[in-house]
Amino acid sequence: MIAVLRSELYRSLTVRSSWVSLTGFALVAALTGWFSEDFWSLFAGLGAFGLAVMLTAQHYQHRTAVLVFLGQPHRLRALAAQCVVAIVLGLLLAAVSGIPIVLMGSAAQYSSTLTVVPLIAVFGVANATIVRRPLWLLAGYLGWVLFVEGLFGRLQEPLPFTSFLFASAGRTEFVLALLAWTAAALPPAAWCIRRDLTSA
């Protein structure tokens, strides 16, 4: 498991698109943080989710999942390692991009956001393991956030991204809701990662 973890971290940091995304998400989150701490939380969370989706789904897109599973045939361990990598990079993104809001005196929001970033990162990994196609997933969730959570839920219902937003503001019931979403996504991911890897 440690070998997969080290390997995945190294891979993530040596693929140009990964660190460009990491830097890009961090910059957007940091810039929006100047306007509002909630904006920073939202973009830090979306960044952690997007990064987790990209890192995981790229393995299926470029077939490198084959190499990972050859090295770690116990796929649940590979999934666990991918979750840890997504958590580490998600926390890095949030921790660095949130420095401006700490300087502006919003340390509480900073720490509560950092507490829930791991949940949204794991949620991203689980989703990408199920769907395996990053563009479909990201486009689908964009529509979901706009129409389902925004238009119909009015960003008040305990849906995944709304939950993240309120959980990052310290609302415990939304932390539990996000925890429930993440926990619900993991069993199908655990089942999906065991699917056969057929030829390209």
Next chain:
Amino acid sequence: MIDIRELTKVYGGVDAVRDVTFTAVPGRVTGLLGLNGSGKSTTLRILLGLSRATRGAALVNGRRYRELKHPLREVGAVLEQGLSHPGQTGHAHLVTQALLSGASRRRVNDLLAYVGLAADAHKRTGDYSLGMRQRLAVATALLGEPSVLVLDEPANGLDPSGMAWLRGLLREHAAAGGTVLISSHLLGELELMVDDVVIIAGGRVRVAAPLAQLSGAARLRVRGGDHRLLSEAYGRYGATVTADGGVLLVSGLTPEQAGDIALYVQVPVYELVAEMQHLEDIFLNVAEAQ
């Protein structure tokens, strides 16, 4: 050693492979041949734990792939014409795999030089040619210094010198006691490197035998001083003889026997050639028989 026992894989009610049984032993190169869709890749994927068998077993050194403690140190695999992230450099790709297999950074650099990619190590693999990706895939397979190599179409994209290099590498690996299982549709190339042949068609093994045994059951082409006398003499020893223009085609005798008989009946022999069956002929005969 690779041991495939009554392996069956069913996809949606259709048998991709059925009761496939063969072994690939240390010290020899085993060629797995079959038309597209014959079940070669399915067999290799099950062997490597990438697909699950419906029935039967595929064992490496007596264990299923997922039961191997350090799989990359026991098995090296080349699949799908060189797998790598196109945004990663060749060097970074190998370091990633080295971290996974427990190989050292020094081994990475040695292998990059060994496969001839040292000068291109810091290029992104997306900019590599197919041949370069295959060389990188071979380096990836060799990282853990495994005793077993499994290669699916490794010669695709390699130029003639690359093929000669691969042939030498695999022969060297087998000579050192390693096990090599290779699938390829380049039969002429495969013929130069395999010791044993497994032909799979329609998801079933049709032939599994040493290449020497398959190609050795060939006929002799004999041109002598008196064809009538030679035909009668060979016939008396149980051979089947047909005339083809100015030569006799003799089945059922070894070259030594044919020469000795000619000497015995005092007929000069001007030409005696054992017409070996090429792998392509063997394969096509089996494929056409289906």
